[in-house]
Amino acid sequence: MTGRVPEAMRAAYIDCVGPADGILYGELPVPPVGPTDVLVRVDAVAVNPVDTFVRSGAYATPLPFPFVVGRDLVGAVAMAGPGAPGFSPGQRVWCNSLGHAGRQGACAQYATVAAERLYAAPPDIAGEHLVAAAHPAASAWLALFRHGRLRPGETVYIGGGAGNVGGAAVALAARAGARVVATARAEDAPWVRGLGAAEVLDHRSPDLVGQARRAAPDGYDVHLDTSGRGALADAVDLLAHGGRLVAMVGLGRAATELPVGRLYTRDASIVGFAISNATTADLAAAAEGVVRLLGQTPWRPRVAGRLPLSMTAEAHRRLEAGEVRGRLVLTVAAGNGR
Ligand SMILES: NC(=O)c1ccc[n+]([C@@H]2O[C@H](COP(=O)([O-])OP(=O)(O)OC[C@H]3O[C@@H](n4cnc5c(N)ncnc54)[C@H](OP(=O)(O)O)[C@@H]3O)[C@@H](O)[C@H]2O)c1
Structure with missing residues (x-):
């Protein structure tokens, strides 16, 4: 574990599907970590069109409420379960399959990720590029x-x-x-x-x-x-x-x-x-493709801007209003996360 993991965290979440202004920002318990899970201290989250589809209910998928929104994250391992080999505290990691199909999302100071959905972040790729590309x-x-x-x-x-x-x-x-x-x-x-x-x-x-x-x-x-x-x-x-x-x-x-x-x-x-609908095997193969793409081609994701996690609702609103050309990246602060 890197430092103490608190019992509560700041998160952007909803209590039911609906419009962007239904996204709340407040305190939730840090999620439990199963034997094959990794607890990630989140640094940044990208906002994708699909996040608005899930939040609004346009894309129907099982959601546990209160439901933390967001699909992709980049961060560092805070704690790894005994059945999550290959991950160690402090290691930089990323994920692109949270926040749907019953899984809680990424817009929080901490997120629990099944080890099979988590990938090592190469040191030479900027976290912002990785999360926006994910x-x-x-x-x-x-x-x-x-x-x-x-x-x-x-x-x-x-x-x-x-x-x-x-x-x-x-x-x-x-x-x-x-x-x-x-x-x-x-x-x-x-x-x-x-x-x-x-x-x-x-x-x-x-x-x-x-x-x-x-x-x-x-x-x-x-x-x-x-x-x-x-x-x-x-x-x-x-x-x-x-x-x-x-x-x-x-x-x-x-x-x-x-x-x-x-x-x-x-x-x-x-x-x-x-x-x-992608399997974890297909997602892992795609993740290797993403890393090669960022490492070996001139392509970089278009980052439209950065907002603090507390402005997740505003990020969704801007995206739905067609005001965003590229990806908005939400930055997650340690401490009170404001
Ligand atoms: N099925 C899936 O699994 C999946 C996964 C990821 C994304 N998606 C979907 O893929 C779509 C694209 O996502 P994105 O992140 O790439 O969005 P994006 O960055 O906004 O790209 C959309 C592209 O569409 C072009 N476009 C907009 N209006 C157009 C028009 N009238 N005629 C021709 N081209 C037009 C835009 O061109 P300009 O740049 O010139 O405006 C832009 O290149 C979204 O609908 C998203 O929901 C689906």
Whole structure:
């Protein structure tokens, strides 16, 4: 144990699902630590769109109340259970799968994490980058390689290539030897090209679909839209023979008709993916991908700003109001945590 672990901690939590102003900031007991768990003293937490879906109830998942919000953390081991080998007090660690499926979240001074969900933080990667990358980059890795089954030499379409998931996907796919065609606003095109995109199309162009077709006349082996703006019929039409469309955005979007003929006559497929369903083995494989991405490519998550943990409700409000371009990072102070 590093220092004394107090009995109570400051935390951002809810008593029921609902709007952002239902997030309370106050004292809760430090959570118990089971034999295969690690108690982490939290340094920083990233705020992701999915945190707002869980808090509001838009994404239904079992939540124990009072429920501490937040999915990703970076921090230091305070105490490790006897069945959590490989973790020692003071060690820097990170996690990206708290705060859903019955697990308490990360927005607190301390969080209990099952050892199989906790990863060592490399000393040469800034904690802020790691925590801001944790969710979007792991999602990009799983979408491309587990669900999209992307292989070297294939062509991949990445919509929203300057976003947090999209940028990570561009860098990961290019590093894996795929040809990447991405979309972004014009001013972001140089950055997205720098991540390895062969072509960057302006997502504001009225002829975006035509440009995407000309950029890959034989079609796309993998289609990954992170903006939620593209039309399903166009995306299916752009697929190559055997192409895979990975659907990962658009919660609550209205139903659209599937152009089924164009899908099946090409042996193409649509696969849905939510990282919330990932196994611990897949999450661990993705975590290695995240660390390689940060260590070996120019991609870094866009950090939109930093707020103290006490302003978690404000962070959710700003994110839902569309005021955030990048990730807000919540910093967690020791002591009273204000
Ligand atoms: N299924 C899963 O497991 C999973 C996991 C992680 C994230 N997600 C979802 O993935 C989505 C992206 O997350 P993120 O963190 O990457 O968000 P983000 O950083 O805000 O990126 C969103 C991207 O969409 C682009 N975009 C916005 N409006 C557009 C438009 N009208 N036309 C074309 N592109 C547009 C943005 O472009 P500009 O930069 O030019 O505005 C940006 O590149 C979210 O909906 C999130 O909930 C799903």
